[in-house]
């Protein structure tokens with residue numbers, strides 16, 4: 159049973175207690191009946207429809223690709239705590255049977271399965287509602303995220319091909335670096351398989367937002383967990399653009415403090431890479447951020463909860479007013495940007511405007527655009543100019 163059908167069933171349940179939603183439900187029901195009316199004979203298909211809805215349970219499969227890794231393991235642990243996920247599918251090229259066996263002893267709702275190697279990728283990914291990808295190599299001191307392209311581009315491409323074939327409706331949450339390029343790679347793969355939907359492909363930049371609230375909270379005396387700071391742009395150094403001028407309380411900070419904390423947010427990843435001293439990059443904070451993002455996508459899509467907003471790196475879809483406004487600031491050449499997005503049943507419900515930016519932030523934007531556009535073209539060209547898939 160697909161996620162849209164599951165949502166209709168839940169809407170039916172909600173309808174009994176929430177009459178206000180009835181109009182939306184009726185629209186969906188007509189659509190469902192519309193589907194059935196074209197497959198005769200009508201009375202039988204109606205019966206199957208009722209049986210399907212009364213005898214099936216709601217299934218929400220989430221696949222983590224790279225599940226045995228530094229991010230993959232704690233991320234899977236956090237996802238195992240969800241009461242929405244019914245099947246947690248763990249894929250990696252090594253060690254997933256052990257990780258799956260371990261997690262499967264936890265007494266929460268989801269069943270856990272482990273899948274190792276390319277031969278088991280179809281089974282791992284098939285019919286997933288969400289595919290989260292933290293697969294690939296992390297940085298060592300002295301490396302940029304772009305240095306990871308050589309290895310990670312191919313890894314992400316192969317996982318995207320599997321998703322395009324076996325879970326084309328999945329919400330794709332891309333963590334693997336360089337995010338600025340890996341998201342265009344997934345897009346181009348989905349285009350080649352004719353299953354592309356810009357509303358369903360996300361670069362996970364949540365760690366930048368999490369860091370921003372941690373670093374700024376101390377300076378302005380706010381509670382970090384409730385402080386939401388928009389961080390837009392991309393996910394590498396100068397392409398990370400914290401919009402501190404939009405946060406109440408930052409007007410009390412000096413120019414020097416703003417510059418220092420902006421730099422710390424932009425290069426927070428380097429702090430961890432340096433401290434880990436060759437043993438990788440952020441894993442635990444990323445698992446926290448990745449789980450928050452994936453669970454919010456589920457909350458909006460499966461549960462139908464409204465008004466969930468996350469900054470995420472998406473295609474600036476021409477149909478969206480917020481995307482047009484962003485392009486008016488950054489230029490038409492910037493096809494992808496992390497922007498505040500209202501999440502909904504089908505992924506991106508609405509791209510929200512990035513809002514007012516001050517002169518200092520305008521300077522940051524100008525510095526970000528050349529690097530970002532270069533990263534985007536590199537990712538897109540990897541597929542469009544690469545070998546046929």
Ligand SMILES: NC(=O)c1ccc[n+]([C@@H]2O[C@H](COP(=O)([O-])OP(=O)(O)OC[C@H]3O[C@@H](n4cnc5c(N)ncnc54)[C@H](O)[C@@H]3O)[C@@H](O)[C@H]2O)c1
Pocket residue numbers: 223224225226227228229230249250251252292293294295296297306310313316317332333334335336337362363364365366393438439440441444
């Ligand atoms: N978006 C972000 O904010 C963010 C934050 C932190 C790290 N990252 C990135 O996430 C990625 C993973 O980081 P990590 O610390 O977990 O690395 P890691 O090396 O600890 O784990 C990566 C895992 O990917 C697996 N893997 C490799 N090739 C694979 C393939 N073809 N299919 C499936 N799995 C495969 C490895 O076996 C390993 O278990 C890196 O690229 C890193 O730069 C992104």
Ligand SMILES: O=C(O)C[C@H](O)C(=O)O
Pocket residue numbers: 296297303335365426427428430431439440
């Ligand atoms: O810094 C890295 O390479 C990992 C990640 O992108 C981060 O921001 O921590």
